[in-house]
Amino acid sequence: xxxxxxxxxxxxxxxxxxxxxxxxxxxxxxxxxxxxxxxxxxxxxxxxxxxxxxxxxxxxxxxxxxxxxxxxxxxxxxxxxxxxxxxxxxxxxxxxxxxxxxxxxxxxxxxxxxxxxxxxxxxxxxxxxxxxxxxxxxxxxxxxxxxxxxxxxxxxxxxxxxxxxxxxxxxx
Numbered sequence: 617x618x619x620x621x622x623x624x625x626x627x628x629x630x631x632x633x634x635x636x637x638x639x640x641x642x643x644x645x646x647x648x649x650x651x652x653x654x655x656x657x658x659x660x661x662x663x664x665x666x667x668x669x670x671x672x673x674x675x676x677x678x679x680x681x682x683x684x685x686x687x688x689x690x691x692x693x694x695x696x697x698x699x700x701x702x703x704x705x706x707x708x709x710x711x712x713x714x715x716x717x718x719x720x721x722x723x724x725x726x727x728x729x730x731x732x733x734x735x736x737x738x739x740x741x742x743x744x745x746x747x748x749x750x751x752x753x754x755x756x757x758x759x760x761x762x763x764x765x766x767x768x769x770x771x772x773x774x775x776x777x778x779x780x781x782x783x784x785x786x787x788x
Contacts, residue, residue, distance in 0.1 A: 628688040633662040634785045635733045637709075638778070641697040641749070642668035642740040643770060650681030651771035652738070657685035659782040664689055665735075667697035681771075697737070698748050704735055705752065713737040713753040714777050715745040716766070720758035723780035730785050736777060738770050 623631060638661055643649055649671055656664055666672050672693050673679070673686040694700040701711055710732055728734060737753065739745030750756060759768060759776055768776070 623688075625684070625688045628657070628660075631660065633660045634782060635731065636661050636728075636778075636781055636785065637663040637665060637704075637733075637735045638774065639665040639667060639697060639700070639735055639737045640670045640770075641737060641746065642743070643670045643738070644741055645770075646671050646675055646677035647681045648741065648769065648771045649675075650678040650683075650685075652774045653678070653682040653685040653689055653691075655771070655775045655778055656689045659778045660786070661689060661778065664691040665697075665700060666691060666693045667695070667700060698746065698752070701735070701737070701749055701752050709733045709735050710755070711735050711737065711749075711753045712755045712757055713739070713745045713750050714757050714759075714773055715739060715750060716758050717745075717750055717756040720756035722760055723757050723777050726755065726757055726780065726784070728781055728784045732785075734781065736774075736781065738774055741770055 638652060638656055640652060705711055712734055714736060737745055737749055757777055
């Protein structure tokens with residue numbers, strides 16, 4: 617573990633995080649939720665908001681893919697993602713929805729400084745991010761796709777986008 621520079625949960629809690637939060641809205645699959653927790657741990661995301669029908673820990677199904685990341689990454693539950701978005705915007709957070717939308721940008725074109733406070737919004741596996749949230753977003757990020765399918769699994773999408781944002785904010 618030491619050779620891999622892995623932190624204990626206690627050390628992770630004390631460690632510097634990037635100023636990025638993840639908002640999962642109406643995510644149906646508990647495996648997706650757990651995967652996003654695990655990826656958020658890997659990239660030192662500061663907080664995960666679970667909204668709407670998104671399940672919350674403790675949950676055996678979430679734990680299967682989170683592998684304990686629900687203990688390291690801070691999280692909270694909020695019934696209304698839109699109300700939370702409005703509150704976060706009032707407090708100076710940049711809202712970035714990850715969705716196929718008009719005027720969206722590709723992840724590598726998204727600019728983020730080390731000091732910006734960002735909330736990345738991921739929506740329901742079928743319906744995507746709510747239109748009301750897209751309307752309140754500062755940006756929309758869309759991952760280009762070139763095959764026969766026109767969507768990624770939400771946990772895959774989170775991994776791609778979190779890595780791109782992490783590189784801009786942390787990797788020197």
